[in-house]
Structure formats: C-alpha cells, structure tokens
Amino acid sequence: MITNEYIPFSSRILDITKHTAIEYTFRMEYEGKVRPGQFFEVSIPKYGEAPISVSGIGQGYVELTIRRVGKVTEEIFEHYKGDSLLMRGPYGNGFNLDDYRGKELVIVAGGTGLSPVRGVIDYFATHPQEVKSLTVIAxxxxxxxxxxxxxxxxxxxxxxxxxTVDCGEADFECQIGLVTEYLPQLTFTDISNTAAIVVGPPPMMKFTCLGLLDISIPEENIWISQERKMCCGIGKCGHCKINDVYVCVDGPVFNYTKGKTLID
Structure with a gap:
C-alpha cells in the first residue's frame, strides 16, 4: 500500500507548561516509538509547518518545547489544552542511550538546546547506576x-x-559565565571512557567541542545535534543538505567525527 509521508495525524494537547514569555512546552498525545533528539513536524492548515525537537517522552505522549518566533509558532501558541494540532514524524536518528551507558557523561546545552537532550538527562538522572557519572552544563x-x-x-x-547565565545576577541557583568556562574544571577517572553531548547555537557548539578536545575527550566520544538545519523531515526539500548529507534523514544527531565536516 502506498502512503503519503506528508499527510499528518491529529494530536490532542494534553497539557501546556509556560517557561518564559515565548517558550512553552506542549504535551502532545502520541503512541509509538520515539527517542530524544528526534523531531516532529507540527502543522496548521494555511499557516505551514515547523520542525520541533522532542523534549520529553512518556507513556502516551511526547513533549515539544516551542519558541514563539514566526508565523507557524505564533499560531501554535493560540491553541490550548484540549485543542489539537497536526503532526507527522518522528524523524531523524536521535540519541542512542547505549552510546553513553557505563561512561562518564557530560552534556553541554545552550539555551533551547537543552530541549532535545532533556530526555537523555532525564533518563540517566533517573537511572544514575547506568553511567559512571553525569555532568550537565546548561x-x-x-x-x-x-x-x-x-x-x-x-x-x-x-x-x-x-x-550558568551570560549576564544578570548570580545566585545559589545559577552562576555567571559562558558554558565553555567550566570545561577546564571537569575531572574524570578515565578520559577514554568519557562521552559528551553538545547542543546549542552554532558558535557555542563549535567552541564547546574545541574545549572538550582541549581536555582530551576523544572526538569519537562527542555527539552533536544539527537541529537548526531540520526542515521537511524526509530529505525531499533539500534545505537540510550539506554536501552529500541530509540532516533531516542522516541526523540531526551526529558523532563529532562526522558533524565537524558539516559546514554549510
């Protein structure tokens, strides 16, 4: 039977959590396999669609943290608990938890880059026995x-x-400074058994990866997400293509050995 991959399904909004004036998490009804780092296309007729990373996974639902920044997301924010949105997906390869089990894991996230790795952090924070240690720099x-x-x-x-925050007042909850400033302070019992995940704005990712290499974390033990390049989800529109790679299909999660070559 031939199916049309562009046809979305309807999903009910189970709950909405407000974080800031322009960033909300929508808990969407969903049954099926999905993992952190993957994404869904959320659409509204006459307005278009937007790729949104999965920020949470639970029984019968996924969570999508959305920033109000354009025509589609503006309209999404006009929907409330009990309303429905159209979705298709999940797309991409996501993070494989097996890559991090038994390791000293470092996760560095900048801004909304915390959303796609939230599921990874949640899992290992809830199952700390499955990693040697877990460090999160947000x-x-x-x-x-x-x-x-x-x-x-x-x-x-x-x-x-x-x-940490770039500016503002530090308190017992947060410190002042860029995430890269804290990398030299990290200590490990076995540097060869470390793993790192980096997600955030491109400059932050670039200098964080360089900082991780400076403290001798092997580049093959670093993973990044090119979520900002996500587009149609199935590699047909070509907007995510870098050289011979389609970020929507081959990514958005890449090992750094591959991700460092994806310069557009």
Missing part, C-alpha cells in the same frame, strides 16, 4: 531565559549540574 542568556527549572532542581539530586 547555559542561558539571562535568569529569565532558563528552561525546565523544576527538572534542573530534580537533576541536581543525582547529577553534577552547572547552571
């Missing part, structure tokens, strides 16, 4: 831009969490 522009505050407080119980 950076935001100001204290008012911080996402997932309740999750961060919970993660601190089983993980080393460094919450």
């Amino acid at each position: 950076g935001f522009k100001t204290p008012g831009d911080i996402l997932f505050f309740q999750d961060i407080s919970r993660w601190k119980k089983t993980a080393n969490v460094i919450l």
Whole structure:
C-alpha cells in the first residue's frame, strides 16, 4: 500500500507548561516509538509547518518545547489544552542511550538546546547506576531565559549540574559565565571512557567541542545535534543538505567525527 509521508495525524494537547514569555512546552498525545533528539513536524492548515525537537517522552505522549518566533509558532501558541494540532514524524536518528551507558557523561546545552537532550538527562538522572557519572552544563542568556527549572532542581539530586547565565545576577541557583568556562574544571577517572553531548547555537557548539578536545575527550566520544538545519523531515526539500548529507534523514544527531565536516 502506498502512503503519503506528508499527510499528518491529529494530536490532542494534553497539557501546556509556560517557561518564559515565548517558550512553552506542549504535551502532545502520541503512541509509538520515539527517542530524544528526534523531531516532529507540527502543522496548521494555511499557516505551514515547523520542525520541533522532542523534549520529553512518556507513556502516551511526547513533549515539544516551542519558541514563539514566526508565523507557524505564533499560531501554535493560540491553541490550548484540549485543542489539537497536526503532526507527522518522528524523524531523524536521535540519541542512542547505549552510546553513553557505563561512561562518564557530560552534556553541554545552550539555551533551547537543552530541549532535545532533556530526555537523555532525564533518563540517566533517573537511572544514575547506568553511567559512571553525569555532568550537565546548561547555559542561558539571562535568569529569565532558563528552561525546565523544576527538572534542573530534580537533576541536581543525582547529577553534577552547572547552571550558568551570560549576564544578570548570580545566585545559589545559577552562576555567571559562558558554558565553555567550566570545561577546564571537569575531572574524570578515565578520559577514554568519557562521552559528551553538545547542543546549542552554532558558535557555542563549535567552541564547546574545541574545549572538550582541549581536555582530551576523544572526538569519537562527542555527539552533536544539527537541529537548526531540520526542515521537511524526509530529505525531499533539500534545505537540510550539506554536501552529500541530509540532516533531516542522516541526523540531526551526529558523532563529532562526522558533524565537524558539516559546514554549510
């Protein structure tokens, strides 16, 4: 039977969590396999569609953290609990938890880059026995831009969490500075058994990866997400193509050995 991959399905909004004035998490009804780092296309007739990374996974639902930045997302924010949105997916390869089990894991996220790795952090913070250690460095522009505050407080119980802001006032919850400033402070019992995930704005990802290499983490032990290049989800529109790679299909998650070559 031939199916049309562009046809979406209807999904009911189960709940909405407001983080900032322009960033909400929508809990969407969904049954099926999905993993952190994958994404869905969320669409509204006459407005278009937008690729949104999965920020949470649970029984009968997925969570999508959405920033209000354009025509489609503006209209999404006009929908409320009990309403429905159109979705298709999930797309992409996501993060494979087996790549990090038994390792000293470092996750560095900038801004909304915390969304696609939230599921990875949640899993290992809840199952700390499956990693040697878990360190999370999350950076935001100001204290008012911080996402997932309740999750961060919970993660601190089983993980080393460094919450930092570029500017504003430091307090017991967060520090001042770029995420890269904290990399030289990291210590490991076995550097060859470390793993790192980096997601955020391109400049932040570039210098964070260089910082991880400077402290001798092997490049094959680093993973990144090129989520900002996600487009149609099935590699047909060509907007995500870099050389011979389609980010929507081959990514958005890449090992750094491949990801470092994806310069557009």
